[in-house]
Amino acid sequence: MTAVVEVAGATVRVGAATLLDGVALTVHGGETVAIVGPNGAGKSTLARLMSGDLAPTSGDVRFKGRALSAYRPRDLARHRAVLSQHIAVNFAFTVDEIVRMGAGEARGAAVEALIATALAETGLTAFRRRELPTMSGGEQQRAHFARVLVQLACGEAAHGPGLLLLDEPTSSLDLRHQLDLVDSAKRRAVHGTAVVAILHDLNLAARFADRVVVLHRGRGVADGPVRDVITATTLREVFDIDTRVEITSDNLPAILPQAMQVARDT
C-alpha cells in the first residue's frame, strides 16, 4: 500500500497558542481513519493541514510523495476531496447544479453516471431539482457530500485512488443518514481511497474506522486499531469521563458513558 498523505512532526502555532504539537500521521490507500478528541484538541487543524488549507509552522506534509505546498489548487483537487462542516449557500443553486460542481469542467455520459450514483447514494435523486436554500441542514449536507463524491470519482478516474477528507460529516444528519454516509465512505476505501474523518460520535467512529487517532491538547496520544484505542482507560484520560466499553456481537466497541449507565441500572 502506498502512503497517500504523510504528516510528519507537524506543529501549528497561531500567536502564542500551539494548536498542534509535533503530530505525525500517515494514511495509506484503502485505510479508514477516524480522528477523535475533545473540543480544541486540534482535530480541525490537522484536517486543514491535510487538505492544504493551512501550512504547518514547522514539520512536513507530503501528499502522494510530493510536498503538499508544491501542488497547485487545481491539481490538488484531482487527488483529494474535502467535505467541510458548515456550508451556507445563499444562492438558489439546485441540488443537481451543486453536485455537478464536483465534476469541474468535465462533461459527458461518464460524468452523468457519476452524478446519478452520488445522488442515489445520498438519497437525493428525487431532490435533484430542489433549490438548496429551501432544504434542511441535513439535506444540504448530503448534497455537499454527493458533490464531494463526484469530485473524488472524477479525480480517481484519471489519477488513481486519492484522499477523502471528512470534517464532522454527520453533524446535521439523522441516524439513518449517518450510517449511510459511513457506508459510502467505507465503500470508497474498499476501492483504494484513503478516507479520513473527524468524528465526535465515538460509536460511529468505531463503526467507520479501521484505525482511530486520538488527539489531546494538540498532541497525538493514541493511534491504532479501534479495539486497542477505544478503551475505558483512554477515554478517561482524554475526555475526562467514566465509561463502560462493551464489545458488541459484531466485534466492535460500544461506548456507554457512566451517567447513562447509572440511568440504565436503576
Added chain:
Amino acid sequence: MRPRPTVVLTGLTVALAAVAVLALTIGAAGIPLSRLFPALGLGAAPDGAMLARDELVLWSIRIPRIVATAAIGAMLALSGTVMQGLFRNPLADPALVGVASGGAFGAALTIVLMDAPLIAVPWLRHVELLPLAAFAGALLTTWALYTISSWRGRTSIAIFLLAGLAIAALTNAGTGLLVFIADDRQLRDITFWMLGSVSGATWGKTATLLPALGAGLLAIPFIARGLDLLVLGESEAFHSGINVQVLKVLSIVVVSAMTGVAVSISGVIGFVGIIVPHLLRISIGPGHRLLLPASALGGAMLLIGADTLARTLAAPAEVPIGILTAAVGAPFFLFLLLRQRSLVTL
C-alpha cells in the same frame, strides 16, 4: 428546468436591440421609425432637409448617448453580479456599499485638484484622468470592504452591509469636503455630475467606457466557475481546485474598474446592479457562466429604458437618471430584504 443559454442570450440581445431602436426614435426631436432607417443610412431618404437634421441629432447626440448608456448599464449590472458572487451575498451592489461613492470621491478629487499646479499632470487630459481616479477610488473602497467583512474565509452579510454603510459615509464626507472647498465652476461640475446623468455623453466620453467594459466581459470566462464555487465558501472553492487569491484579485479589479469608470461618466446610479442580476437569477438560475453575460445585456437594456424615460417624463427637462433608478430600485431592494429574510442568515 433552466432555460437553454443560447435561447437566453439570443432573447436578451434581440430585446436589447429593440429597446435601443425605440430609444433612438424618442426624444425632444422625435424621429419616427420611417425616418430612422434612412437617417442611419439604411434605405432611401424621403426628404433632404429632414434627413440632414435627423442625421445630426442621431449621430452627434442620440447614438453616443445610447451607446454610453448601454455600456454604463452593462457595467453596473455586471459589476453588481460579480460583487454578489465575490461576497456570496445577493444584496451586494457597488452603489449601495460605498464602492461607487469611493469612485465618486476619486473623480471629485480630480475635478477640484486638477487646477492646482502641484497635481496637474501635463500628459493626462481630464477625460482620461477622471475615470482613472474613479477606478482608484473604487478599488480602494472594494479592497477595504473585502478586508473588513471577510474573516477566515467567511463573509458576514451584516458586517459587510454595515461596513459598506460606514465606507459610503466616509467617502461621502470626503466628497462633501471637496464640495466645500471647490470654487464655483468646480462646484457646478461636481453637482451636475453627482446627480447621476448620461446627458453629457459624447463620443469621447463613450470611448473611455469601452476599455473597462471590455475588461469586464473578457474576465467572464476566467471567473465564472470560480464564482460558482465561491458561493460554497473560500475553503470549499479552494478544495474544488480554485486559486481563490487570483479569483478575488481579478474580481475586485474588474468590479472597481467598471464601477469607477461608469461613475466617472454618469455619477452614481444605484440599484441597477441589484435589480438586473436578481430578476435574472429567478428566471435563469444563479450559475455565473450564463448569469454574467446575461447581466451585461440586461443592464444595458434596463438603463437605456430608464434613460429614455428620464428624457421624456418631464420633457423638455430631464429627470436625473440616478433619481429614477433609486425611486424604483430602493423599494425593490426592500422587497428583496423582506422576501429573503428567512433564507439569508445575517
